[in-house]
Amino acid sequence: MTTLDSYRTVPGSGLRISPATLGTMTFGEDHGWGASVADSERMLDEYVDAGGNSIDTANIYTNGHSEVIIGDWLTAHPGLRDRLVLGSKFFVNLHPGDPNGGGAGRKAILHQVEDSLRRLRTDYLDLYWLHNFDPATPREETLRALDDLVSAGKIRYVGFSDVPAWATAEAIVLARSHGWAPVIAIQAEYSLLERTAEGELLPMARSLGAGVLPWSPLKGGWLSGKFHTGAAEPEDTIRSQGNRPPTSAYPVLDAVRAIAEELGTTPAEVALAWVRGTPGVTSTILGARHLEQLRANLQSVTLELPADARARLDEVSTPQLNFPAQNNAELAPMLQFAGATVDGVAHSVWPSLTGTDSHSRV
Numbered sequence: 524m525t526t527l528d529s530y531r532t533v534p535g536s537g538l539r540i541s542p543a544t545l546g547t548m549t550f551g552e553d554h555g556w557g558a559s560v561a562d563s564e565r566m567l568d569e570y571v572d573a574g575g576n577s578i579d580t581a582n583i584y585t586n587g588h589s590e591v592i593i594g595d596w597l598t599a600h601p602g603l604r605d606r607l608v609l610g611s612k613f614f615v616n617l618h619p620g621d622p623n624g625g626g627a628g629r630k631a632i633l634h635q636v637e638d639s640l641r642r643l644r645t646d647y648l649d650l651y652w653l654h655n656f657d658p659a660t661p662r663e664e665t666l667r668a669l670d671d672l673v674s675a676g677k678i679r680y681v682g683f684s685d686v687p688a689w690a691t692a693e694a695i696v697l698a699r700s701h702g703w704a705p706v707i708a709i710q711a712e713y714s715l716l717e718r719t720a721e722g723e724l725l726p727m728a729r730s731l732g733a734g735v736l737p738w739s740p741l742k743g744g745w746l747s748g749k750f751h752t753g754a755a756e757p758e759d760t761i762r763s764q765g766n767r768p769p770t771s772a773y774p775v776l777d778a779v780r781a782i783a784e785e786l787g788t789t790p791a792e793v794a795l796a797w798v799r800g801t802p803g804v805t806s807t808i809l810g811a812r813h814l815e816q817l818r819a820n821l822q823s824v825t826l827e828l829p830a831d832a833r834a835r836l837d838e839v840s841t842p843q844l845n846f847p848a849q850n851n852a853e854l855a856p857m858l859q860f861a862g863a864t865v866d867g868v869a870h871s872v873w874p875s876l877t878g879t880d881s882h883s884r885v
Contacts, residue, residue: 524825528574531805533734536707538649538680540577540608542799543824544736545570545817546810547578550592551585558812563592566817571603573821579736579808581612581654582639594644610650611639612684614657627657629668636677651678652710656686662694663701670703682736684710688723695731706733708805713737715775715794715840716745716768722848725803734805740798741791741820745772748790751780778839782832795823797836 530539549556550563558566567578580589590611597604613635616625623630636651651672653665672678681704683691691709698705709728711720717739728735741747745768752773768776776790783790799807811817828836843849862872 525799525827526574527570527821527824528576529824530576533680533707533805535705535732535734536680538608538707540806541575542806543575543821544577544579544806544808545575546738546808547580547589547593548584549810549812550580551588556812557585560592562813563589564596565814566811567593567596569814569817570821571607575821576606577608577610577806579610579650580643581615581652582617582635582642583612583615583654587617587638587642590639590642594642598644604645608649609643609645610652610682611643611648612652612654613639614654627653627660627665629664632665632668632672636672640677647676648678650680650682650708652682652684653686654684656690658690662690662697666694666698666701666703666706670698673704680704680707682706682708682710684738685712688727691724691733692727692731695733708734708736710736710738710808712739713798713801713804714740714742714746715779715797715836716742716772718840718842719844721842722844725801729803735801735803736806736808737798737801737804738808740795740807740809742768742772746776746779746790746794748780748783751776751790775836775840778835782828782835786826786829786832788826789819789822791819792823792826793828793832793836795820796826796828797833799823800828800833 525542527541527543529542531542532539545566547563549558551557552559570578578593580593582590584590593609613632614625614627617638618624625631625635636648639648640646651669657665669678669681673681683694683706686709691706695706697703709724711724713720713725714737725735743766750768750773779790779793783793786793795807795809798804809817809820811820844852856870857873860870862870864870
Protein backbone atom coordinates (compact mmCIF):
# COMPACT_ATOMS: atom_id res chain seq x y z
CA MET A 524 0.00 0.00 0.00
CA THR A 525 1.30 3.44 -0.94
CA THR A 526 1.75 5.92 1.91
CA LEU A 527 3.22 9.39 2.21
CA ASP A 528 6.53 7.87 3.28
CA SER A 529 6.65 5.63 0.18
CA TYR A 530 9.10 8.08 -1.34
CA ARG A 531 9.78 8.38 -5.05
CA THR A 532 13.00 9.40 -6.76
CA VAL A 533 12.66 12.40 -9.04
CA PRO A 534 13.97 11.19 -12.43
CA GLY A 535 17.40 12.45 -13.35
CA SER A 536 18.32 13.22 -9.76
CA GLY A 537 18.97 11.69 -6.36
CA LEU A 538 16.09 13.59 -4.76
CA ARG A 539 13.35 11.55 -3.06
CA ILE A 540 9.93 13.01 -2.36
CA SER A 541 6.53 11.85 -1.15
CA PRO A 542 3.91 10.74 -3.70
CA ALA A 543 1.83 13.72 -2.54
CA THR A 544 3.31 17.20 -2.19
CA LEU A 545 1.71 19.76 0.12
CA GLY A 546 0.70 22.74 -2.02
CA THR A 547 0.48 26.02 -0.12
CA MET A 548 -1.18 28.43 -2.56
CA THR A 549 -4.06 28.62 -0.07
CA PHE A 550 -1.87 29.61 2.87
CA GLY A 551 -2.79 33.12 4.00
CA GLU A 552 -5.95 35.16 3.64
CA ASP A 553 -4.72 38.01 1.47
CA HIS A 554 -6.92 36.99 -1.48
CA GLY A 555 -10.06 36.42 0.58
CA TRP A 556 -10.44 32.65 0.18
CA GLY A 557 -7.31 31.22 1.75
CA ALA A 558 -6.51 29.46 5.02
CA SER A 559 -5.76 31.29 8.23
CA VAL A 560 -2.27 31.17 9.72
CA ALA A 561 -3.45 28.73 12.39
CA ASP A 562 -5.12 26.42 9.84
CA SER A 563 -2.05 26.59 7.60
CA GLU A 564 0.21 25.55 10.47
CA ARG A 565 -2.13 22.68 11.39
CA MET A 566 -1.99 21.45 7.79
CA LEU A 567 1.81 21.56 7.84
CA ASP A 568 1.80 19.57 11.07
CA GLU A 569 -0.68 17.02 9.71
CA TYR A 570 1.25 16.50 6.48
CA VAL A 571 4.66 16.06 8.08
CA ASP A 572 3.33 13.89 10.92
CA ALA A 573 1.85 11.57 8.27
CA GLY A 574 5.30 11.11 6.69
CA GLY A 575 5.18 13.76 3.96
CA ASN A 576 8.42 15.53 3.10
CA SER A 577 7.64 17.73 0.04
CA ILE A 578 6.29 21.29 0.43
CA ASP A 579 5.59 23.58 -2.53
CA THR A 580 5.11 27.34 -2.43
CA ALA A 581 5.83 30.42 -4.59
CA ASN A 582 6.77 34.06 -4.12
CA ILE A 583 3.34 35.14 -5.43
CA TYR A 584 1.20 32.95 -3.17
CA THR A 585 -0.82 35.44 -1.10
CA ASN A 586 1.78 38.05 -2.04
CA GLY A 587 4.53 36.29 -0.11
CA HIS A 588 2.46 35.49 2.97
CA SER A 589 2.51 31.77 2.19
CA GLU A 590 6.31 31.77 2.35
CA VAL A 591 6.23 33.75 5.61
CA ILE A 592 3.84 31.25 7.21
CA ILE A 593 6.08 28.35 6.23
CA GLY A 594 9.19 30.20 7.44
CA ASP A 595 7.65 30.93 10.82
CA TRP A 596 6.51 27.31 11.12
CA LEU A 597 9.99 26.02 10.28
CA THR A 598 11.49 28.31 12.92
CA ALA A 599 9.10 26.85 15.48
CA HIS A 600 10.26 23.33 14.54
CA PRO A 601 14.06 23.41 14.87
CA GLY A 602 15.90 20.55 13.22
CA LEU A 603 13.09 19.82 10.76
CA ARG A 604 14.22 21.96 7.83
CA ASP A 605 16.87 19.57 6.50
CA ARG A 606 14.44 16.65 6.60
CA LEU A 607 12.06 18.39 4.18
CA VAL A 608 12.13 19.06 0.45
CA LEU A 609 11.13 22.72 0.24
CA GLY A 610 10.39 24.27 -3.13
CA SER A 611 9.43 27.78 -4.18
CA LYS A 612 8.93 29.54 -7.50
CA PHE A 613 10.11 32.73 -9.14
CA PHE A 614 8.81 34.81 -12.05
CA VAL A 615 5.96 36.97 -10.78
CA ASN A 616 6.89 40.61 -10.16
CA LEU A 617 5.99 41.75 -6.63
CA HIS A 618 7.46 45.23 -7.17
CA PRO A 619 5.08 47.51 -9.14
CA GLY A 620 6.89 49.74 -11.60
CA ASP A 621 10.13 47.76 -11.53
CA PRO A 622 10.75 46.18 -14.97
CA ASN A 623 13.41 43.92 -13.47
CA GLY A 624 11.30 42.83 -10.52
CA GLY A 625 10.09 39.62 -12.16
CA GLY A 626 10.74 37.28 -15.04
CA ALA A 627 13.61 34.91 -15.72
CA GLY A 628 16.55 37.27 -16.20
CA ARG A 629 19.65 37.06 -13.99
CA LYS A 630 18.95 40.27 -12.08
CA ALA A 631 15.37 39.22 -11.40
CA ILE A 632 16.30 35.70 -10.34
CA LEU A 633 18.98 36.83 -7.90
CA HIS A 634 16.78 39.24 -6.00
CA GLN A 635 13.74 36.95 -6.11
CA VAL A 636 15.61 34.06 -4.51
CA GLU A 637 16.94 36.31 -1.75
CA ASP A 638 13.43 37.58 -1.03
CA SER A 639 12.06 34.04 -0.86
CA LEU A 640 14.88 32.83 1.40
CA ARG A 641 14.27 35.76 3.74
CA ARG A 642 10.52 35.06 3.94
CA LEU A 643 11.07 31.33 4.38
CA ARG A 644 13.80 31.95 6.98
CA THR A 645 16.09 29.37 5.42
CA ASP A 646 19.52 29.38 3.78
CA TYR A 647 18.55 27.29 0.78
CA LEU A 648 15.74 25.88 -1.34
CA ASP A 649 15.66 22.24 -2.38
CA LEU A 650 13.72 22.99 -5.55
CA TYR A 651 13.56 26.35 -7.31
CA TRP A 652 10.94 26.54 -10.05
CA LEU A 653 10.62 28.91 -12.99
CA HIS A 654 6.92 29.72 -12.60
CA ASN A 655 6.06 30.72 -16.17
CA PHE A 656 7.48 31.30 -19.62
CA ASP A 657 9.67 34.33 -20.32
CA PRO A 658 10.11 34.45 -24.11
CA ALA A 659 12.24 37.61 -23.99
CA THR A 660 15.04 36.18 -21.85
CA PRO A 661 17.54 33.75 -23.41
CA ARG A 662 17.30 30.29 -21.90
CA GLU A 663 21.10 30.35 -21.45
CA GLU A 664 20.86 33.37 -19.14
CA THR A 665 18.19 31.75 -16.97
CA LEU A 666 19.94 28.41 -16.76
CA ARG A 667 23.37 29.89 -16.02
CA ALA A 668 21.91 32.05 -13.24
CA LEU A 669 20.22 29.00 -11.71
CA ASP A 670 23.43 26.98 -12.05
CA ASP A 671 25.28 29.73 -10.17
CA LEU A 672 22.69 29.49 -7.38
CA VAL A 673 23.29 25.73 -7.17
CA SER A 674 27.05 26.32 -6.99
CA ALA A 675 26.51 28.95 -4.29
CA GLY A 676 24.43 26.50 -2.25
CA LYS A 677 21.31 28.65 -2.32
CA ILE A 678 19.28 26.06 -4.27
CA ARG A 679 19.71 22.33 -4.76
CA TYR A 680 17.64 21.52 -7.88
CA VAL A 681 15.90 23.31 -10.76
CA GLY A 682 12.35 22.83 -12.05
CA PHE A 683 10.09 24.42 -14.68
CA SER A 684 6.39 25.14 -14.11
CA ASP A 685 3.86 26.09 -16.79
CA VAL A 686 6.52 26.39 -19.49
CA PRO A 687 5.85 25.12 -23.05
CA ALA A 688 7.23 21.69 -23.86
CA TRP A 689 9.48 22.96 -26.65
CA ALA A 690 11.09 25.59 -24.39
CA THR A 691 11.50 23.09 -21.56
CA ALA A 692 13.07 20.54 -23.89
CA GLU A 693 15.43 23.20 -25.21
CA ALA A 694 16.42 24.11 -21.65
CA ILE A 695 17.01 20.48 -20.66
CA VAL A 696 19.29 19.93 -23.65
CA LEU A 697 21.13 23.23 -23.13
CA ALA A 698 21.78 22.44 -19.47
CA ARG A 699 23.11 19.00 -20.35
CA SER A 700 25.35 20.26 -23.13
CA HIS A 701 26.89 22.98 -20.96
CA GLY A 702 27.14 20.90 -17.80
CA TRP A 703 24.79 23.22 -15.90
CA ALA A 704 22.37 22.15 -13.19
CA PRO A 705 19.68 20.10 -14.94
CA VAL A 706 15.95 20.74 -15.06
CA ILE A 707 14.80 17.70 -13.10
CA ALA A 708 11.03 18.18 -13.05
CA ILE A 709 8.07 20.06 -14.46
CA GLN A 710 4.79 21.26 -12.99
CA ALA A 711 1.65 21.32 -15.13
CA GLU A 712 -2.08 21.42 -14.62
CA TYR A 713 -3.36 17.87 -14.92
CA SER A 714 -6.59 16.17 -13.90
CA LEU A 715 -9.45 14.13 -15.32
CA LEU A 716 -10.89 17.44 -16.53
CA GLU A 717 -7.61 18.82 -17.89
CA ARG A 718 -5.63 16.20 -19.80
CA THR A 719 -4.16 18.25 -22.64
CA ALA A 720 -0.71 18.01 -21.04
CA GLU A 721 -0.72 14.50 -22.52
CA GLY A 722 -0.15 16.07 -25.93
CA GLU A 723 3.35 17.44 -25.41
CA LEU A 724 4.37 18.05 -21.79
CA LEU A 725 4.00 14.56 -20.31
CA PRO A 726 5.61 12.72 -23.26
CA MET A 727 8.44 15.26 -23.24
CA ALA A 728 9.07 14.70 -19.54
CA ARG A 729 9.07 10.91 -19.90
CA SER A 730 11.35 11.02 -22.94
CA LEU A 731 13.90 13.39 -21.40
CA GLY A 732 13.81 11.93 -17.90
CA ALA A 733 12.11 14.72 -15.95
CA GLY A 734 9.69 14.26 -13.08
CA VAL A 735 6.11 15.50 -13.26
CA LEU A 736 4.27 17.22 -10.40
CA PRO A 737 0.67 17.90 -11.46
CA TRP A 738 -1.16 20.84 -9.91
CA SER A 739 -4.92 21.33 -9.56
CA PRO A 740 -5.57 17.57 -9.69
CA LEU A 741 -9.16 18.21 -8.55
CA LYS A 742 -9.64 21.00 -11.12
CA GLY A 743 -10.17 23.72 -8.54
CA GLY A 744 -12.58 21.57 -6.53
CA TRP A 745 -14.79 20.44 -9.42
CA LEU A 746 -13.71 16.82 -8.89
CA SER A 747 -14.11 16.92 -5.11
CA GLY A 748 -17.61 15.41 -5.21
CA LYS A 749 -19.56 18.65 -4.87
CA PHE A 750 -20.64 18.56 -8.49
CA HIS A 751 -22.62 15.88 -10.32
CA THR A 752 -25.82 15.62 -12.28
CA GLY A 753 -28.69 16.72 -10.09
CA ALA A 754 -26.51 18.27 -7.39
CA ALA A 755 -27.57 21.53 -5.79
CA GLU A 756 -25.33 24.59 -5.92
CA PRO A 757 -22.61 24.11 -3.24
CA GLU A 758 -22.43 26.73 -0.53
CA ASP A 759 -18.79 27.38 -1.28
CA THR A 760 -16.21 26.47 -3.88
CA ILE A 761 -12.48 26.87 -3.86
CA ARG A 762 -12.53 30.34 -5.35
CA SER A 763 -15.95 31.92 -5.76
CA GLN A 764 -19.68 31.45 -5.53
CA GLY A 765 -21.32 30.08 -8.66
CA ASN A 766 -18.10 28.48 -9.92
CA ARG A 767 -19.78 25.54 -11.64
CA PRO A 768 -18.17 23.19 -14.17
CA PRO A 769 -19.28 23.37 -17.81
CA THR A 770 -21.92 20.95 -19.03
CA SER A 771 -19.27 18.96 -20.89
CA ALA A 772 -17.62 18.04 -17.56
CA TYR A 773 -20.60 16.20 -16.10
CA PRO A 774 -20.09 12.82 -17.79
CA VAL A 775 -16.65 12.72 -16.16
CA LEU A 776 -17.95 13.92 -12.80
CA ASP A 777 -20.74 11.33 -12.84
CA ALA A 778 -18.32 8.53 -13.77
CA VAL A 779 -15.99 9.49 -10.92
CA ARG A 780 -18.92 9.51 -8.51
CA ALA A 781 -20.16 6.11 -9.71
CA ILE A 782 -16.73 4.51 -9.33
CA ALA A 783 -16.33 6.04 -5.88
CA GLU A 784 -19.61 4.46 -4.81
CA GLU A 785 -18.53 1.08 -6.19
CA LEU A 786 -15.21 1.24 -4.33
CA GLY A 787 -16.68 2.61 -1.11
CA THR A 788 -14.58 5.75 -1.24
CA THR A 789 -14.97 9.41 -2.25
CA PRO A 790 -14.90 11.09 -5.69
CA ALA A 791 -11.89 13.16 -4.62
CA GLU A 792 -9.92 10.05 -3.71
CA VAL A 793 -10.78 8.45 -7.06
CA ALA A 794 -9.78 11.54 -9.04
CA LEU A 795 -6.51 11.93 -7.13
CA ALA A 796 -5.65 8.24 -7.41
CA TRP A 797 -6.17 8.46 -11.18
CA VAL A 798 -3.66 11.32 -11.44
CA ARG A 799 -1.14 9.60 -9.18
CA GLY A 800 -1.33 6.43 -11.30
CA THR A 801 -0.51 8.22 -14.56
CA PRO A 802 2.84 7.02 -15.97
CA GLY A 803 5.55 9.59 -15.32
CA VAL A 804 3.83 11.35 -12.42
CA THR A 805 6.25 11.66 -9.51
CA SER A 806 4.24 13.54 -6.90
CA THR A 807 0.79 15.16 -6.97
CA ILE A 808 0.46 18.65 -5.52
CA LEU A 809 -2.44 18.71 -3.03
CA GLY A 810 -3.84 21.95 -1.70
CA ALA A 811 -6.57 22.61 0.85
CA ARG A 812 -8.17 25.44 2.79
CA HIS A 813 -9.10 23.38 5.83
CA LEU A 814 -7.49 20.55 7.74
CA GLU A 815 -10.43 18.27 6.97
CA GLN A 816 -9.94 18.82 3.24
CA LEU A 817 -6.26 17.98 3.50
CA ARG A 818 -6.95 14.82 5.49
CA ALA A 819 -9.47 13.68 2.89
CA ASN A 820 -7.06 14.39 0.04
CA LEU A 821 -4.13 12.65 1.72
CA GLN A 822 -6.29 9.56 2.15
CA SER A 823 -6.19 9.14 -1.64
CA VAL A 824 -2.52 8.10 -1.45
CA THR A 825 -3.55 4.67 -0.20
CA LEU A 826 -6.11 4.06 -2.99
CA GLU A 827 -5.08 1.91 -5.95
CA LEU A 828 -7.63 2.06 -8.75
CA PRO A 829 -8.65 -1.28 -10.31
CA ALA A 830 -7.65 -1.54 -13.96
CA ASP A 831 -11.25 -1.54 -15.18
CA ALA A 832 -12.07 1.59 -13.18
CA ARG A 833 -9.08 3.40 -14.61
CA ALA A 834 -10.04 2.30 -18.13
CA ARG A 835 -13.55 3.71 -17.67
CA LEU A 836 -12.16 7.02 -16.46
CA ASP A 837 -9.65 7.12 -19.31
CA GLU A 838 -12.42 6.63 -21.83
CA VAL A 839 -14.93 9.13 -20.47
CA SER A 840 -12.29 11.86 -20.07
CA THR A 841 -10.36 11.32 -23.31
CA PRO A 842 -9.17 14.79 -24.42
CA GLN A 843 -8.96 16.32 -27.86
CA LEU A 844 -5.26 17.10 -28.15
CA ASN A 845 -3.58 19.82 -30.16
CA PHE A 846 -1.97 19.06 -33.50
CA PRO A 847 0.06 16.96 -34.10
CA ALA A 848 -0.55 14.86 -30.95
CA GLN A 849 -4.03 13.73 -31.98
CA ASN A 850 -2.86 13.09 -35.54
CA ASN A 851 0.11 11.06 -34.32
CA ALA A 852 -2.00 8.96 -31.96
CA GLU A 853 -4.75 8.13 -34.45
CA LEU A 854 -3.21 8.28 -37.92
CA ALA A 855 0.42 7.27 -37.47
CA PRO A 856 -0.25 3.64 -36.38
CA MET A 857 -2.42 3.05 -39.46
CA LEU A 858 0.25 4.44 -41.75
CA GLN A 859 3.09 2.62 -39.99
CA PHE A 860 1.69 -0.85 -39.35
CA ALA A 861 -0.94 -1.25 -42.11
CA GLY A 862 -3.23 -3.47 -40.07
CA ALA A 863 -0.53 -5.63 -38.47
CA THR A 864 -0.61 -6.61 -34.79
CA VAL A 865 2.45 -5.15 -33.06
CA ASP A 866 3.36 -5.43 -29.37
CA GLY A 867 0.03 -7.09 -28.71
CA VAL A 868 -2.01 -4.30 -30.32
CA ALA A 869 -4.06 -4.87 -33.48
CA HIS A 870 -3.85 -1.75 -35.65
CA SER A 871 -6.29 -0.40 -38.21
CA VAL A 872 -5.64 -0.24 -41.93
CA TRP A 873 -5.30 3.04 -43.81
CA PRO A 874 -8.36 3.14 -46.11
CA SER A 875 -6.41 3.54 -49.34
CA LEU A 876 -4.66 0.21 -48.71
CA THR A 877 -7.97 -1.66 -48.94
CA GLY A 878 -8.61 -0.72 -52.57
CA THR A 879 -7.82 -2.84 -55.64
CA ASP A 880 -5.05 -0.46 -56.71
CA SER A 881 -3.34 -0.43 -53.34
CA HIS A 882 0.05 -1.40 -54.80
CA SER A 883 0.08 1.55 -57.16
CA ARG A 884 -1.02 3.88 -54.38
CA VAL A 885 1.82 2.68 -52.13
